[in-house]
Amino acid sequence: MRPRILVTGIPGHYTRLANGAHGLSVSYAERQKQPETKEEFLQELRNISNTGNYLIGEGALHALAPHAKQVPFWHLYNLSKNGNGFDEFNANFDICVFTCANLLRKGLSADAEADVLSRLNMPIVMLGIGLQNRKDLENNLPEGTKRLLAILKEREHYFLTRGHETAGFLKDQGFSFVRPTGCPSVYFMPANMRRSMRKLSSVNIGKARTIFSGYLGGNQDAIVDANALTPPETVPQYVVQDEFLHFDMKVEPNDEGRVYDSASGLMIGDIAYPGTERERRRFEARTFFDTNQWRAWASSMDFNFGRRFHGSIIAMQAAVPSLMVAVDDRMREMLGFTGLPAVDITEVDKAENRAEFVADHLAKLNTNELVDRYSDRERAFRTTLREIGIGL
Numbered sequence: 001m002r003p004r005i006l007v008t009g010i011p012g013h014y015t016r017l018a019n020g021a022h023g024l025s026v027s028y029a030e031r032q033k034q035p036e037t038k039e040e041f042l043q044e045l046r047n048i049s050n051t052g053n054y055l056i057g058e059g060a061l062h063a064l065a066p067h068a069k070q071v072p073f074w075h076l077y078n079l080s081k082n083g084n085g086f087d088e089f090n091a092n093f094d095i096c097v098f099t100c101a102n103l104l105r106k107g108l109s110a111d112a113e114a115d116v117l118s119r120l121n122m123p124i125v126m127l128g129i130g131l132q133n134r135k136d137l138e139n140n141l142p143e144g145t146k147r148l149l150a151i152l153k154e155r156e157h158y159f160l161t162r163g164h165e166t167a168g169f170l171k172d173q174g175f176s177f178v179r180p181t182g183c184p185s186v187y188f189m190p191a192n193m194r195r196s197m198r199k200l201s202s203v204n205i206g207k208a209r210t211i212f213s214g215y216l217g218g219n220q221d222a223i224v225d226a227n228a229l230t231p232p233e234t235v236p237q238y239v240v241q242d243e244f245l246h247f248d249m250k251v252e253p254n255d256e257g258r259v260y261d262s263a264s265g266l267m268i269g270d271i272a273y274p275g276t277e278r279e280r281r282r283f284e285a286r287t288f289f290d291t292n293q294w295r296a297w298a299s300s301m302d303f304n305f306g307r308r309f310h311g312s313i314i315a316m317q318a319a320v321p322s323l324m325v326a327v328d329d330r331m332r333e334m335l336g337f338t339g340l341p342a343v344d345i346t347e348v349d350k351a352e353n354r355a356e357f358v359a360d361h362l363a364k365l366n367t368n369e370l371v372d373r374y375s376d377r378e379r380a381f382r383t384t385l386r387e388i389g390i391g392l
Contacts, residue, residue: 003389004092005068008076008116009099009127012058013291016047021075023088034262035289038253038269041260042244044289050242052310053101054291055317059184060099060127063382064390068097076116086119097125097390099184102330104166105132109144114151123156125388128183130162133329134169149173158388160381163333181381182338185313190378192319197370199321200341205359207231208302211320212238212283213311214327217247220275221325221345225305227280228354237301238283239294239311240267249273265293305358307345309334316340323358339373341365 017028035044048054061070071089079085098117103110103126117124131137141149153174160181161167167180186193210229214222216238226236243249251259251269259269265286276282288294295318298304304322306312309331312324324342326332335342343361351357385391 002065002067003094005064005390006089006093006096006120006122007061007064007068007070007099008073008096009113010053010056010060010101011048011070011072011099012061013054013289015057015070015072016044016289018072021072023085024069024071024092026071026075032262033289036258036260036262038251038259041251041287045242045245045287048289049245050310051288051294052241052308052314054289055185055188055310055314056101056128056183057099058291059186059188060097062188063184063385063392064097065392068390069093073112073116077112080115080119090121093120093122095123095125095388095390096120097127099127100129101183102130102132102162104129104137104141104145104169106136106140106142107132109142110148111144114144114148117148118151121155123158124152125158125160125390126152127160128162128181128185129159129166129170130183130330130333131166131169134165137169149175160384162330163337165329165333179384180337181384182377183309183313183334184381185310186334186338186340186374187378187381189317190374193316193374194371195319196316196321197341197374198367199319200323200362200365200367200370203303203321203362205229205303205355205362209234209300210237211298211301211304211306211311211315212236213241213304214238214307215243215247216240216275216283217243217249217273220278221307221327222283223275223278225307225354226283227278229305229358230281235281235284236279238285239308240285240287241308241311243273247273260287265297323362338377339370341370 019029020027035041159170159178164180167178170178212222212226230236250272253259253269261268265288267285298315299318304315304320307325307327312322315322326335326342326344
């Protein structure tokens with residue numbers, strides 16, 4: 001008999017419409033949100049913290065058997081605080097899939113995750129779990145995270161990690177079922193992912209309409225990228241993920257009292273961030289709370305040069321050829337495992353002519369090898385899910 005699957009953790013964009021939950025039932029609003037004032041927009045961003053996270057929940061749910069049931073984590077957390085309500089979940093589900101990101105990191109104590117998973121009397125699949133920096137964790141694992149790992153050791157567990165580094169860390173902690181599989185977002189819309197890689201050799205750097213992503217407000221790397229790669233007399237395009245929350249990017253309302261256009265995803269308020277004096281032309285910035293809208297817009301572009309992992313993955317899901325810049329160890333782990341097209345930040349920074357460097361790099365790529373490796377990783381991911389009993 002197939003296991004009854006509970007899915008929680010990082011959600012997909014559809015959970016934006018959840019307006020209540022009671023027991024096993026979740027109710028959803030019938031009207032789409034239109035967060036166009038500054039307060040509404042920032043609150044919508046706070047609800048997810050980083051819009052790229054929506055790809056994790058979306059990719060996970062599409063990879064699992066269709067009878068899997070998504071329950072918002074906030075509902076389970078509220079039940080854990082109230083001290084009751086878990087009997088119904090334990091009676092109606094056989095296994096829990098907990099969708100994760102870089103859960104193992106110095107600055108995050110996983111107290112909420114420990115509280116919830118301690119009350120679920122079933123095997124736990126930690127799907128897409130990753131670490132931020134192993135050196136930070138060797139002797140400094142946060143107390144809540146220590147408790148979470150101790151809870152998982154007491155029952156049947158499955159760790160499907162973002163890459164080899166996280167897998168090695170968890171094996172060293174004494175866990176048995178640990179498989180590097182990559183982030184589940186990578187295996188959503190796989191046909192388009194392969195198309196995006198096959199199209200890399202046809203990109204015309206300097207003429208291609210390019211999507212940029214990075215950390216505006218935290219650094220000015222994306223400005224340098226756009227100055228080098230944007231076609232003359234065109235407006236560079238930048239996609240926001242969390243810059244208004246975690247970096248020095250600010251927005252103020254326009255004369256209509258709006259900062260955001262829900263129809264296009266366009267930021268229409270007055271945006272400010274350090275480095276604007278270096279821009280040859282100001283970025284046109286967009287934010288997307290719906291992954292379908294994000295992909296639809298991305299599909300109109302020719303190329304993606306991204307310093308954000310999920311900002312680049314969603315472009316690839318729309319069949320847009322993409323080259324990622326690995327800016328930290330977290331990205332290096334994910335890119336190293338999947339073999340998706342990427343360059344390291346050190347290579348980009350030392351290039352005397354960034355446009356020539358990118359064009360030369362694309363020309364040297366063996367796209368058949370990229371596609372073959374991706375296909376191997378996808379098969380291994382789906383095989384592992386079926387082995388556990390939760391895959392399609």
